[in-house]
Amino acid sequence: MKNERQPSQVNFPDEFVRRLKAAKRMVVLTGAGVSAESGLPTFRGAEGMWKSFRPEDLATVEAFQRDPKLVWEWYDWRRGLVASAKPNAAHYAIARLEELFEEFLLITQNVDGLHRVAGNKKIVELHGNIWFTRCFAEGTVRENRDVPLKEIPPRCPDCGSLERPHIVWFGEYINGALLDKAWHESEKSDMFITVGTSGVIQPAAGMSGIARNSGAYVLEINLEKTPLYYTANHTVEMSGGIVLPEIVKLAESFS
Secondary structure, X not given: XXXXXXXXXXXXXXXXXXXXXXOOEEEEEEOHHHHHOOOOOOOOOOOOHHXXXXXHHXXXXXXXXXXXXXXXXXXXXXXXXXXXXXXXXXXXXXHHXXXXXXXXXXXXXXXXXXXXXXXXXXXXXXXXXEEEEEEOOOOOEEEOOOOOOOOOOOEOXXXXXXXXXXXXXXXXXXXXXXXXXXXXXHHHOOEEEEEOOOOOOOOHHHHHHHHHHOOOEEEEEOOOOOHHHHOOOEEEOOOHHHHHHHHHHHHHHOO
């Protein structure tokens, strides 16, 4: 027996409901707004981190080579913030959508790893993950959950070289294989949902356009309009923690 649809807190367009019911391949793109609902500061909002710190002092290869201790002290502080945060309703709803759609991919610009904690497995972390380090000499990647770090800066246990955060810094390229997967799945999707992203950072900002040009329905969820408003079929100016659980209810009612 099909689940009965319950009244929604969100007024979704009829076209969205119809397309969601028919959807086979879903892609969700998330940005800092999703993490903000867990109490983590964003980078570009009114209280964004970059209002207090200059990125060229903390998030470039040159900064790391100049003062690895300073860079790691900042990342150690950030890791402490993330360690105290918990997934919110938006995270759990996205994890549930992965269960409901066999063809699913989560593309995130966030580095906090909260999507994984919530249960997502089909995930592309475009900008890396704050809980992993990478040997500056050998490139070896390993998980490190120490809070606080036992040694600043940490060193590779294999060769003794400095380790750096496994984060894509300013001036660096996103891993090509991950980027190819994100582009490919966006192009093949028939339902593309963006949540809490500013829509100004490439290449992620261009993925919804690729999806729509390929025939997908694009839904933007954000507290305010962004440049993605002009790409989306529809924009909901509400938090992901409110809207996404309603989408889950809809999707479950179709099963």
